[in-house]
Amino acid sequence: MAWYRTGTVAVTNNSNVITGTGTSWVDAAAVGETFLGPDAQVYEITSIVSATSLRISPNYKGSTAAAQNYAVMPTQGYLRDLAAQAAALVSSYAAVRDGAGAGKFAAGAVTEPSLRGTADENTGLNIPGADILQLITNGVVRLQIAADGTPSGVFVEKLAVSAATQAAINNLAAATVALAALGADPDQVPVGQHLGRLAYLDALSILTVSRHARDSRPGDVWREHVSDTATTIKFHGFDGIIRSRTESWT
Structure with a gap:
């Protein structure tokens, strides 16, 4: 020395x-x-x-x-240096042994996640606090899972749509909210019967009727609602032709 x-x-x-x-x-x-x-x-x-x-x-x-x-x-020379270096190594190893070596990582930050790469400090897996897990890229929380399992972050948010597309979605939803009730009333679908014509309510609760394009197979027989006094019985023949006859009700 x-x-x-x-x-x-x-x-x-x-x-x-x-x-x-x-x-x-x-x-x-x-x-x-x-x-x-x-x-x-x-x-x-x-x-x-x-x-x-x-x-x-x-x-x-x-x-x-x-x-x-x-x-x-320096009368103690290399022996002193070696002892100092050994002490420093033991001290640093204890931190590694009790932390990363045991699979335990300290709470991190968005810019420096708990588990990150040496060449990319702001991307990785972060444990910011008790019972919270974050997935981070480029210093932004893309996915966060709370203690009850609820996810949040841009990873689960709705992708942006244009104003015209959103308006079309809203109009379609308002015009086609299907009736949930099942029963024998004219506006309802009898339990266990093929749907035939489907009844819907629009946003103003005005009844509209739309024909159901039924996917039948040879041998199928079903009824379709025509009016309060008439129904149609249909039969899908084995020759591929669908035949029908009308029933009148009083």
Whole structure:
């Protein structure tokens, strides 16, 4: 390990205080290492006070002087560095072991999801809080699932349609709301019978009737509503021809 010589020092005869200029002793020196003074004598570093102040033993023997060259000689060398690196590795591994290594990830943000790629920091899977899961791309929540399973986000929102298309959808829905009731009244479909003509209510509750195009097969027989006093019986013959006759009711 190289000796540290950055900056200069001011020394005082019979004092243990060394003052540096342009030095960084907190990072570059350590207690127990050797201080080589401007007087060419060696001293033990007993304390690192700051980046520009340290203490030595014994007290400085040379003459008082400022702006002097010096050196810090690392007496512990590579062994100290290795120990420091091993301690840092153990500390960082503990965080990995108890977190990502155990499949546990800290709560993230939209710009930095909990689980993301190294080359794409704003895309991934995010756990922003208790019982919430988010799917994020480009820093935007595309899908969020709440604790009760309710989804939200642009992934489940309705795609935009033109005003004309939306108006056509609204008009169609208003004009063709099918009757839900089943029964024997003229405006209702008898239970268990082929639908024949379908009854609908428009938005103003005015009854309109539309013919049902029935998909019959050879051998089928069914009735269709004609009026309150008439029905039609139809038969799908095996020759492919549908024949009918009318029944009158009083």
